Amino acid sequence: MTQTAHASNSQGKQMLSEQVYAHLRDAIMRGDYAPGDALKPQDLAKEHGVSLAVVREALVRLVGEGLADRLPNRGFAVPAFSDRRWQEIAEARRTIEPVVLRMSIERGDVDWEARVRAAHHRLARTPAYVPEEGEHYSSAWSEAHRVFHRTLLEGCGNPVLLETFDRMWTASELARRWAAQRTPDRDALGEHRRLEEAALARDADTAAEVLAQHLTLTAAALTGCPHQAKEA
Amino acid sequence: MTQTAHASNSQGKQMLSEQVYAHLRDAIMRGDYAPGDALKPQDLAKEHGVSLAVVREALVRLVGEGLADRLPNRGFAVPAFSDRRWQEIAEARRTIEPVVLRMSIERGDVDWEARVRAAHHRLARTPAYVPEEGEHYSSAWSEAHRVFHRTLLEGCGNPVLLETFDRMWTASELARRWAAQRTPDRDALGEHRRLEEAALARDADTAAEVLAQHLTLTAAALTGCPHQAKEA
DNA sequence: ATAACACGGATAATCGATTATTTGTCGAAT
DNA sequence: ATTCGACAAATAATCGATTATCCGTGTTAT
Numbered sequence A, B: 001m002t003q004t005a006h007a008s009n010s011q012g013k014q015m016l017s018e019q020v021y022a023h024l025r026d027a028i029m030r031g032d033y034a035p036g037d038a039l040k041p042q043d044l045a046k047e048h049g050v051s052l053a054v055v056r057e058a059l060v061r062l063v064g065e066g067l068a069d070r071l072p073n074r075g076f077a078v079p080a081f082s083d084r085r086w087q088e089i090a091e092a093r094r095t096i097e098p099v100v101l102r103m104s105i106e107r108g109d110v111d112w113e114a115r116v117r118a119a120h121h122r123l124a125r126t127p128a129y130v131p132e133e134g135e136h137y138s139s140a141w142s143e144a145h146r147v148f149h150r151t152l153l154e155g156c157g158n159p160v161l162l163e164t165f166d167r168m169w170t171a172s173e174l175a176r177r178w179a180a181q182r183t184p185d186r187d188a189l190g191e192h193r194r195l196e197e198a199a200l201a202r203d204a205d206t207a208a209e210v211l212a213q214h215l216t217l218t219a220a221a222l223t224g225c226p227h228q229a230k231e232a
Numbered sequence C: 001a002t003a004a005c006a007c008g009g010a011t012a013a014t015c016g017a018t019t020a021t022t023t024g025t026c027g028a029a030t
Numbered sequence D: 001a002t003t004c005g006a007c008a009a010a011t012a013a014t015c016g017a018t019t020a021t022c023c024g025t026g027t028t029a030t
Helices: A016-030 A041-048 A052-064 A083-107 A110-125 A139-154 A159-179 A189-200 A204-223 B016-030 B041-048 B052-064 B083-107 B110-125 B139-154 B159-179 B189-200 B204-223
Strands: A069-071 A075-077 B069-071 B075-077
Touching: A016 A041, A016 A052, A016 A159, A041 A052, A052 A069, A052 A075, A052 B052, A083 A139, A083 A159, A083 A189, A083 A204, A083 B083, A083 B159, A110 A139, A110 A189, A139 A159, A139 A189, A159 B083, A159 B159, A189 A204, B016 B041, B016 B052, B016 B159, B041 B052, B052 B069, B052 B075, B083 B139, B083 B159, B083 B189, B083 B204, B110 B139, B110 B189, B139 B159, B139 B189, B189 B204
Parallel strands: none
Antiparallel strands: A069 A075, B069 B075
């Protein structure tokens, strides 16, 4: 390729470590591994057909995002969340997200309004999680759910705050994966609808209140249940 | 070495990548490099007397923490902060920290009180930054400052929220490094004292208010000034 | 019988070298 | 004179192999 390469290869050539990283991240978030499972560089390198170096880089990045644990000289593993940790994550979200939502509602422009509407519409149309034997969850719904919550906050216009949301959401989902293993999702449709309405009505007080309650209820629904089997 | 090595080497044997990571992180935070400077694996490997792999791992970790930029196929570099970015970081802190401070004040126990007192005492005793030619800042004061602010929040008892603080503080300091290059630190002693007093008096309203103002003033002092000289 | 130690297999950490990509330069064609 | 394209140097990404560490197993001395 000697051409000036203004070619629009949107994602044609990626670093190997990037691909492996993405695959591994999705696998972990999807729940393909059990918490505590060892992530052996050699095995992963063979599976992906790459060298140890690229797997290693992917794992190091994962550790940085809390999606893998590292035990020096003992390898990498899928993180196992204690009940305590899960509660801490949920509390952090309850603490921060309502505040950011207020800011978002005060600042969001018309474009933001449109995106909120679209995100809510998409979420409402996506079939919710139905727990089935062996199956973990609906990733389509999970993604729509994430986008809805994130879009609500995006009106704040502050990338740093949104990065904070992203990190907490990731941790929250990872922890939820196992807590919700056997827990049918309660119907949060009503809450999401009220959230959208309050946001579009620029009613920050109500929106913040509904969001805090939404997060509290979700956490409560998952905290008490018999999750994280001690064995395996 | 066949001995069981139960030796109490508190930190005697670390992974090389860990050491290089720490060195590099300190160097960047200390301002040894200029924003935009290339971080060349080969050079760094020679300087530290290690192979490319360990430098690479350190750099990848740094990128994950926002302490280095990565341009695919173009290497790593010291991050350069725009004025906009700096303001976003400052705003994020103003948004989140007062809320966490409230929680901390409501929950902190006597041990926390003692640590707040100690941290403030240490900060008050540490000579503040005095800008001199060629010299960047007093790392002793900077560290005492960080510990004071973090300790104030530690009463919240939530590691996730404290991790959030850590990330924002790191970003804030990195951005401030260059904004403050020529800016004498305004005297924040009084604000810190009032912060300590309000916290220990369990006056959450006042403390949150003082903190918000403290962060606003600090940001204002650094935002308007002629920082980030366009040339070298 | 038990506990400390030594051996050996498995795997993590590191290294040195190879391959691929980018960037700058120089020359040819318009 | 300017632009496009081929070459070359620099350096990023990747690989295959080496070295170091951990952990389980078996042995021996008390």
